[in-house]
Amino acid sequence: MNAPQDLAAGLEFDRAYTLGSFVEAIDRKRLAHALETLLGPEFVLEDEHGVPLIAGSAPRGALPAVPLMHELEPIGRLSAACSPSELAAAAALMQILIAAAARDRMTAELHLNATQDSYRALAEKHAALEASEARYRDLANQLEQRVKEQVRVIENAQRQLFQAEKMASVGQLAAGMAHEINNPIGFIQSNLRTARDYAAQLRSVSGPVKEGRAKEAAALWERHDLDFVLDDFSALIDESVSGAQRIARIVADLKAFSSIDTTGDVVDLNETLRIVVRLAQTQTAKHALIALELDALPALKGDAGKLNQVMLSLIQNADQAVTEGGAICVRGRVQGDWVRLEVEDNGCGIPASVLPRVFDPFFTTRAVGQGTGLGLTVSRDIVAAHGGHMEIESRVDHGTKVIVLLPVARA
Amino acid sequence: MAELDTARQSLTLKIVYYGPALSGKTTNLQRLHDLLSPELKGDMMTLDTRNDRTLFFDLVPLGFRAPSGLLLKFKLFTVPGQVAHDATRKAVLSRADGVVFVADSQRNQGVNNGEAFDNLARNAQQVGLDFERLPLVVQYNKRDLPDIFGEDEVLERWDRAPWPVTFATASAGAGVRETYELLLQRLYARADEQFALQAEHGVGIDRFVSLACATEGLA
Numbered sequence: 001m002n003a004p005q006d007l008a009a010g011l012e013f014d015r016a017y018t019l020g021s022f023v024e025a026i027d028r029k030r031l032a033h034a035l036e037t038l039l040g041p042e043f044v045l046e047d048e049h050g051v052p053l054i055a056g057s058a059p060r061g062a063l064p065a066v067p068l069m070h071e072l073e074p075i076g077r078l079s080a081a082c083s084p085s086e087l088a089a090a091a092a093l094m095q096i097l098i099a100a101a102a103r104d105r106m107t108a109e110l111h112l113n114a115t116q117d118s119y120r121a122l123a124e125k126h127a128a129l130e131a132s133e134a135r136y137r138d139l140a141n142q143l144e145q146r147v148k149e150q151v152r153v154i155e156n157a158q159r160q161l162f163q164a165e166k167m168a169s170v171g172q173l174a175a176g177m178a179h180e181i182n183n184p185i186g187f188i189q190s191n192l193r194t195a196r197d198y199a200a201q202l203r204s205v206s207g208p209v210k211e212g213r214a215k216e217a218a219a220l221w222e223r224h225d226l227d228f229v230l231d232d233f234s235a236l237i238d239e240s241v242s243g244a245q246r247i248a249r250i251v252a253d254l255k256a257f258s259s260i261d262t263t264g265d266v267v268d269l270n271e272t273l274r275i276v277v278r279l280a281q282t283q284t285a286k287h288a289l290i291a292l293e294l295d296a297l298p299a300l301k302g303d304a305g306k307l308n309q310v311m312l313s314l315i316q317n318a319d320q321a322v323t324e325g326g327a328i329c330v331r332g333r334v335q336g337d338w339v340r341l342e343v344e345d346n347g348c349g350i351p352a353s354v355l356p357r358v359f360d361p362f363f364t365t366r367a368v369g370q371g372t373g374l375g376l377t378v379s380r381d382i383v384a385a386h387g388g389h390m391e392i393e394s395r396v397d398h399g400t401k402v403i404v405l406l407p408v409a410r411a
Numbered sequence: 412m413a414e415l416d417t418a419r420q421s422l423t424l425k426i427v428y429y430g431p432a433l434s435g436k437t438t439n440l441q442r443l444h445d446l447l448s449p450e451l452k453g454d455m456m457t458l459d460t461r462n463d464r465t466l467f468f469d470l471v472p473l474g475f476r477a478p479s480g481l482l483l484k485f486k487l488f489t490v491p492g493q494v495a496h497d498a499t500r501k502a503v504l505s506r507a508d509g510v511v512f513v514a515d516s517q518r519n520q521g522v523n524n525g526e527a528f529d530n531l532a533r534n535a536q537q538v539g540l541d542f543e544r545l546p547l548v549v550q551y552n553k554r555d556l557p558d559i560f561g562e563d564e565v566l567e568r569w570d571r572a573p574w575p576v577t578f579a580t581a582s583a584g585a586g587v588r589e590t591y592e593l594l595l596q597r598l599y600a601r602a603d604e605q606f607a608l609q610a611e612h613g614v615g616i617d618r619f620v621s622l623a624c625a626t627e628g629l630a
Contacts, residue, residue: 013502014425014470014486016416048419071472072451072484073419099454107458107467114498121498 013109019047019068019076022101028054031097035078038090043080045094056080066091070098165378173257173312176283180250184243191236191243198229198236253279257308267304269297269332269339276308277330280315288319288326288345295333301409302386310379314343314402317375321347321400334408338388341404350394358392379404413508415606421474421482422606426594427504430513431520431527432464432492435552438581439513439590440469440489446588448627450475451482465491468503475622479612485623492527497534504531505538509546509598511590516551516559516578546597547574550590555580588624595620 023031023045032054035043041058052059053076065079066087075098078091201224208217221227253275277292284290300307311330318328322345331342350358359380380390388406414423428436437457444455453472458465468491474484488507490500504510512531514524535542549572551565560568562578569576575593579586599608599616608614614622 012506014488016414016419016423069453071486072453072474073421073482099456103456103458106456106470110467110499110502113502114496117501118498 011109013106013113017070017075017102017105019045019070019098020051020053021105022070022075022098023053025101025104026097032056035080035090038093039080039082039086043078043082043090045076045078047076048074068094068098070102162378162381165375173254173279173283177250177254177279180282181247184246188240188243191240195233195236198233201226201229250279250282257305257312265301265303267300267302267307269300269307269341270294272304272308273297273311273330273332273341276311276315280312280319284319284328286319286322286324286326288322288328290315291327291329293329293331297332297334297339298408300339300386300406302406303382306382307386307406310382310404311341311343313375313379314404317402318343318345318347318400321345321349323347335405337408339406339408341406342401344399344401346399349396349398349400350392351396355392355394359390413602413605419482420480421484422602423484423486424508424598424602425506426485426487426509426511426591426598427507428487428489428511428513429500429504429527429531430490430492431515431523432494434492434513434515434520434524434527435579435581436489436492436513437463437465437469439511439550439552439579439587440471440487442581442584442587443473443487443591444471446584446626447473447591447624449473449623449625451484464493465489466496467491467499473623475625477608477612477614479614481612481614483614483619483623494526494530497530500530501534501538504534504540507535507540507545508602509594510535510548511594512547512549512574513581514549514551516553516565517556518558518560521560543573544601546594546601548590548594548597549574549576550579550586551576552579552581552586554578554585555583588626592620592624595623 035045035054036056039056041056042060042063043056044052044059044063045054046052060081063079063081064084064087065077067074068076068078068091078087078094080087080090082090204224205217205220205226208214208220257272257275257279273292273294277290281290315328315330322328327346329342329344331340331344333340333342359376376390383390383404383406386406388404391403391405392400393403394400413425415421416423428439430436440455444452451472451474456470458467458469469489471487472484473487474482476482488503490496490503510531512528514520514528532542535545549569551560551562553559565578566576575597577586577590577593579590581587596616599619602619603609603616606612608619609616
């Protein structure tokens with residue numbers, strides 16, 4: 001009825017067998033010899049179509065015959081010239097032989113069917129496993145590729161964020177600096193305008209003086225109060241010079257801070273700490289007083305600009321923590337093979353629950369837009385890149401101390 | 412299988428007794444062989460049993476001749492029930508015209524019955540049988556044992572299934588013939604449809620069943 005998919009290749013074990021196929025399995029000579037002994041030389045074993053399979057040494061036609069049955073149907077016949085009882089007995093023996101042969105054949109073929117089927121199932125499973133292995137290998141390769149890409153994306157984003165954090169603190173610094181520079185520029189401009197008027201007044205006396213009109217000159221001198229003008233002129237110039245010096249120093253500090261001029265990689269912490277504190281002092285939001293306590297610190301190998309960024313960021317944090325007129329202390333000490341830098345404030349402190357997380361990226365307690373949450377993360381990374389580490393101690397309402405430990409490079 | 416051999420004028424129908432290990436498939440065949448006396452009955456071929464476990468199959472050939480002269484031959488097979496012999500089971504099940512699923516009534520055999528039935532469904536599909544249309548009878552055997560599923564329980568469980576359920580104690584010969592008869596009734600329709608048993612060979616369903624299931628007394 002239905003095509004047997006599993007056994008399509010082989011033959012069914014339960015198909016209709018022929019007598020010939022059974023006799024094949026038996027030793028023909030021995031069977032012929034046995035039959036001849038039983039039936040005499042005149043016998044024939046034929047299949048259902050009358051084709052002789054085994055015959056005696058002197059067969060002849062038209063002999064008494066007995067059908068041989070298999071599965072209810074005749075599959076051949078045995079004929080011989082012997083007595084009917086002998087023929088029946090021989091046929092019965094043949095039936096037993098046929099049953100045994102059928103059993104043998106069917107079992108063997110079924111076993112073959114089953115084995116082929118098992119083998120085919122195994123081969124299929126094997127192929128499926130190979131396919132799935134290939135798929136996984138593919139996936140693993142892709143995964144590696146994807147992880148690499150993701151790492152690249154993350155690294156990129158991180159670099160951008162770190163840059164953003166740097167820009168944020170630089171921006172804050174720039175705003176303070178603009179104010180600091182604007183002040184002297186304002187009074188220098190005003191002084192220069194006054195100086196221009198003073199110059200015009202002085203020039204008005206020059207004609208009478210050169211032409212010897214002493215009286216007129218004296219009257220003009222008196223009228224313009226040129227004694228005061230001359231005094232004030234030099235005062236203006238002195239003031240402007242000191243203003244310009246102030247600007248020059250701020251610019252010099254800024255340059256030093258950003259290490260534009262650094263050549264080589266040796267950092268003089270004494271100098272840079274002074275600059276950072278000086279810059280920070282100009283822009284404290286709460287007018288906190290920043291004290292600087294410095295031992296003579298050894299030179300370090302490192303990136304001055306980055307270390308400045310760390311210290312400025314820590315001072316800015318302290319400034320945000322203190323109340324109006326609070327105190328910030330920056331210390332630099334030598335401690336064995338380490339330089340220990342501290343930024344301590346007497347501000348609000350950090351709750352113990354928050355303390356373990358302050359170095360986590362993007363962790364911030366400030367309002368959205370007020371901080372990136374990366375200040376301490378970036379600082380820690382910079383310090384780590386210098387072979388150092390950071391610690392933080394804090395008590396709520398008492399203040400916070402951030403400690404930066406940097407290794408002293410040994411010669 | 413349903414093989415029509417025009418040269419020999421015979422039609423062979425293959426019936427397979429399927430089910431979990433030790434549920435009584437071979438016993439069913441032995442009792443049928445004892446009980447039935449159709450016109451033609453061959454010897455039962457029992458193959459290589461080891462501790463009462465069928466390794467390959469058992470086979471009983473039964474048959475009768477239709478008025479048309481067509482020999483209707485029924486080859487009854489059992490499969491080995493043990494899980495390990497699945498490939499053999501598939502080969503025997505291949506080209507079956509009808510299946511008797513012999514379940515073990517004992518309560519502790521519920522899981523085995525279920526797994527064997529799933530195995531039947533899966534293997535039928537794998538050897539290309541249309542399981543939905545396959546003539547099938549479910550027999551709950553070993554009704555004489557203690558701690559068995561009650562008849563109501565069994566009937567309720569199979570209530571929604573399209574297959575009839577019979578109860579048997581094959582060891583005592585009870586229900587064996589009834590199960591076989593029920594399967595023949597279900598099998599007839601498809602055989603008639605395909606081989607015009609009634610129209611061309613003069614074998615209606617009643618004759619088909621009664622001749623195939625003839626016992627000594629009726630023969």
